[in-house]
Amino acid sequence: MPGTAIHHRSPIGRATIGDQLRRHARTQPNKVAFISYAADGTREVTTYGELDSRANQFANLLVDLGVTAGDRVASMARNSVDVVVAYYGTLKAGAAFTGINVMYRAAEVKHQLEHAEPTVVVADPAYANIISSVKPDTTTLVTFGPEYAALTANTPSTEPDVEMDENDVAMVIYTSGTEAAPKGVMIPHRNFLISTAPAWSWGLRTGPEDTWLFVMPFHTIAGLGSMTTLTLMGATLVLPATVDPAQSLRIIAAEKISVIAQTPTFYLALARDAQFGSETVSQVRRCLTYGGQVSPHTISAWAAAAPEAIWGTYWGQSELSQLGSVGWFSNLDDIPDGDASWIGKPVTHLEIKVVDPAGNESEIGELLCRTPSVMLGYFKNPERTAEVFRDGWVHTGDMVRIDADGNLFFYDRMKDMIKSGGMNVSSQEVERTIHTHPDVLRAAVVGVPDPYWSEAVTAFVIARDGVTADPAAIIEYCRTELASYKAPKSVHIVAELPVDPQGKILKRELRMLAAVEETV
Template sequence: MNLGRYVRRSAGHHPDAEAVVCGPVRLTYGELDDQSDRLASALCGLGLTRGDRVATLAANRAELVVTEVALYKAGLARAPVNARLGDAEVAHLLRESEAQVLLTDAGHLDTARAALPGTSVKTVIDYDGPGDLGPGYADTLAGSAAGPVDVDCDEQDVAVLHFTSGSTGRLKAAVQTYGNRLALMRKSVMNADTRIGPGERQILAGPVTHASGMPLMGVFFAGGCAIVLPHWDAEEFLATVQRERATHAFVVPTMINTVLALPNARDYDLSGLRQLIYGAAPMSPARIRAAWDLFGPVLSQGYGCGETTSGVLFLSTEDHRRAIDGEDEELLLSCGRPLAEADVLIVDETGAQVPDGAIGEIAVRGPDVVPGYHNEPALTAETFRDGWFLTGDLARRRSDGYVFIVDRRKDMIISGGFNIYAVEVEAVLHQHPDVYEAAVVGVPDDQWGEAVKAVVVPRDGAALTGAQLVAFCAERLARMKKPRSVDFVTALPHSPNGKIDRRAIREPYWAGAERRVH
């Protein structure tokens, strides 16, 4: 198998149709096919063979899309690095992935330079031109032979090392295989709400190295156009919908919140939009109704994660309509029903399915569920049991199949679509000499869904302020991980075994909230 064949096939069917739009760059299917072949050929020319790892570290740009297709064609494994991570985190990802090549941009050269020592990276390719770290992207393509590259792969071969925070606070990688990515492509085109065919144009608003890039191969398989936003700007998003006559868009709730806050949001022509899918975090019913009023009857919601290679539960536009029209208002609190080939159960601590209405953990199996974590056998054994992936989300199932999340077993915070783990932030807080004890929880936030809250016990006699702690964390963590607020207390609650009781700390902040995961 080779996923790149589907791009080549679409290029044969309509070579002059637009495949990718990102800022001023517009690539036809013929150009996407040719450029990805040239990059794949160049990477093979460096001595890379099937299964070798290639990392990317860059903000959204068309070249990232070309790179993804090229790696599929060459049978290589992609290690996408979140462009917002700090030097130490990037270095960790490069070491863990054992990447031999890094493709980066001018804005991340300093980070790359600091992160490279001690890694396996032998070649750095700069999307913005040659420099002290290595050759430029354009020169690399120009010096590469034209012609198709088609390395035959097995379904079990690693396609993507999808890094995300782990329960220990360190970054871990879900091993997405070529079979998983093929299943992702299938589910993208099986559902009428997510299929982007000829003449249809989907806006991908977040980083295409992660969740926002998941639909790409489905778009190319079906012959649609992917419109990649270079960065998020609420007004530019609306302008792009209008200018490009976008028919579909994929966003996170935080993005919708910023659009709703614009006083001139109704000045734009959004009539071409037929589907606005939100995911990566739930959205409050009040915000859903406001978005429905602005965008029209086009909303749908997806639930999934890196371990399930995108969505496995889906709340359709018709589900939204039924709720908003008063036929079944509870659906606005649901994350939907199983999508495509995914099996979803609500299970107890032994793995047995619980009765409808009872609370248990969401478990998923199917061809899109990854086999485990890279270099993490213990975590894999704990999280993947008898073919089922245990998500850590606690939920109940209604008799008609709709799933309702009520809490999370793990201490993960979802803020603006990013996964943040409490222990990682706590580890930094405890480095401050005036902090005696600290706990971090997610609290409701109208803009971000959840916000990082630090609850801190200062050392006796310390004159410590919240602003000082936020600044301290900002110097040591990626921006989205720092606390947005700090509360000072004289003591933290502990469980009988002596551990900090985060549930007790979190409870007062969520009292009265419509849903336990905002």
């Protein structure tokens, strides 16, 4: 109806992420939003009322620095309340927030800054020099610490009057780039408010009573997206200074952490630490994992130490504003068909179908999705956006199997499928098999160019502590468990696997490592 739309661009009826923080500040100002730990063990508590006030100060600073609705503000910093303040302040100023991976080198930082074109960059002091060396003259750098404190000390703690609505871009998430150059995923406010947060409330059993150990980096959809959903709900998030297993275990015990969400690598690291046991993790009730398969060894260790904890296997994508599928289990016997590739069923706000290369619905094929959480598109990349959005569905690029009950089983990334001797080999299937070998702690499998096989199935293995793993024995084991063409042609025993800040294995680096070893 004419004349009503204006109400949805002002606080009276607006639905933006920043508006929800303001509501928390009014209704539960003393509720603890964040508990943060410094490297020296210092503990700091921030309430929702304090978070909103500080975000308003930062928003007013951005306005003073020339940030206008539709601009971008970037951050290069480790997880901290300052980054959360910058995020919410950016949204309250009508701009979009984007994070820069703190592991990036100068050339990578320069590429993202040139692509995102932020008006302002905020950074930890440790990264100020790298930002200064590559940023355009038109971009303003603000450094956390004394400079940041001085700039915000006298700015108003009231929310600036900025016109915006739920359809405006809230964040530009640069994908992890485990296979290719990162792409900027544009996500509007509405996606989290009407879809992702409600779906998490039901499917992931999250709510304001939860206390999360939060180690997912804020430059990722797992980090920024989860933090957004959890603060929209009014939960409490605990931010450790590092992901050091010993420190994390002390914090889990001290803060009575009830929920953890991280990649399998993190759970494995905790389980291998000397402090791991019922004294430190028995109060954990939910362990969410994504980005890979949890090994049977890890599940067994956690079952003994935290018998009341249940596991949640989660699949999601940045392009879906983190939405996806979830499945819960207490032990491996709870998993349908005993298949460790299980990723549960779609959450409430996600519609899916599985199609073969011809586009026909199939038991095994590419997973296609529709949801209110779908991204607006890739920033400055309409061609790639159109490719992913074709035929009215989001083409995820993930191969799955779907059973008669609607359970989904992750088969592989289409780019990770290995073409060996004219046959398709799922790297994930081979990894699952290797994980069952008694000498193996962790494994990753890739295809390496080969003049005879086209691609040779190649495994990288971390041996269990105190064990000397034999590559030939692992290959023979795979031949007894799998069709012969799926067995690795070579196995490399390594001390560690290359991972991104979330613990996702970087398979492109393994391919390069294999190629180098072939030439030596």
